[in-house]
Amino acid sequence: MIPAGDAHQALLAARRDRQPRTRFSTSDDPLDAGWGHQVQALDRKARTAEGEVLVGMKLGLNSRAKQQTMGVPEPIVGFLTDAMDLDVRGAAAVVAGTTQARVEPEIAFRLAVDLDRAVPVWRIGDLVDGVAVALEVIDSRFVGYRFGLPDVLADNTSAAGFTVGEWTPLRRVGDLATAGCVLDVDGAVVHTAAGAAILGHPLLALSHLSRHLAAQGEVLPAGSVVLAGALTDAVPVRPGAAYGVAVRGLGSLTLRIP
Numbered sequence: 001m002i003p004a005g006d007a008h009q010a011l012l013a014a015r016r017d018r019q020p021r022t023r024f025s026t027s028d029d030p031l032d033a034g035w036g037h038q039v040q041a042l043d044r045k046a047r048t049a050e051g052e053v054l055v056g057m058k059l060g061l062n063s064r065a066k067q068q069t070m071g072v073p074e075p076i077v078g079f080l081t082d083a084m085d086l087d088v089r090g091a092a093a094v095v096a097g098t099t100q101a102r103v104e105p106e107i108a109f110r111l112a113v114d115l116d117r118a119v120p121v122w123r124i125g126d127l128v129d130g131v132a133v134a135l136e137v138i139d140s141r142f143v144g145y146r147f148g149l150p151d152v153l154a155d156n157t158s159a160a161g162f163t164v165g166e167w168t169p170l171r172r173v174g175d176l177a178t179a180g181c182v183l184d185v186d187g188a189v190v191h192t193a194a195g196a197a198i199l200g201h202p203l204l205a206l207s208h209l210s211r212h213l214a215a216q217g218e219v220l221p222a223g224s225v226v227l228a229g230a231l232t233d234a235v236p237v238r239p240g241a242a243y244g245v246a247v248r249g250l251g252s253l254t255l256r257i258p
């Protein structure tokens, strides 16, 4: 088994050299999710030591579309820092560091309270201060996005960048499960879905995250952003393209790639 520290160094080199690598897990050495989280924790420690600030968490592989395409049938959790905020750092700077970036349509939640325990599904709404439409830029450090569960966890769930639209209070949004989502590239619709694509209801992503944090003994502070996971398959990032997402009740958002 490759030690977590070695995998962390290898992934750092892959990012620095913009050179995607092959996956770590093999049929002889399957590794496990715990190992993946260990590597991810090293990445988070290194980034925060360099001054990046944790601003939230993201879930991934919550929709059947993504699970089937990526071949990993389980939700995953990663972290978000201010350096990934496309509105703070700029899309040009974020995309310049990527090698095979893709865009995904998302729903974002903002925490009203510290998330410090496993919260039952019927109380999840109490945790949320605002809901917004969002776009995530992912970029795998594995060639062609060919990875297993431990690999993608080690790679911080391919997180690269994100942008969030206007926040709306949850009580004003209506039923998120039946809210339609449309993703377009340069105005041409490429994918559609409903909120229910995310685990049956987008709020269940927060419930999953609360159980994950409780198991790790970790607290996510009030005000943090949580990306609930892509509603549809991802689309490749192309220079000069504009990516639009609209979710009923949440409005719309456009990301222009320079």
Ligand code: OOG
Pocket (backbone or CB within 6 Å): 059, 060, 061, 062, 063, 066, 070, 104, 136, 138, 140, 145, 152, 157, 158, 228, 229, 230
């Ligand atoms: C893994 C990350 C997926 C999502 O929202 O489903 C993800 C990947 O596809 O590279 O962020």
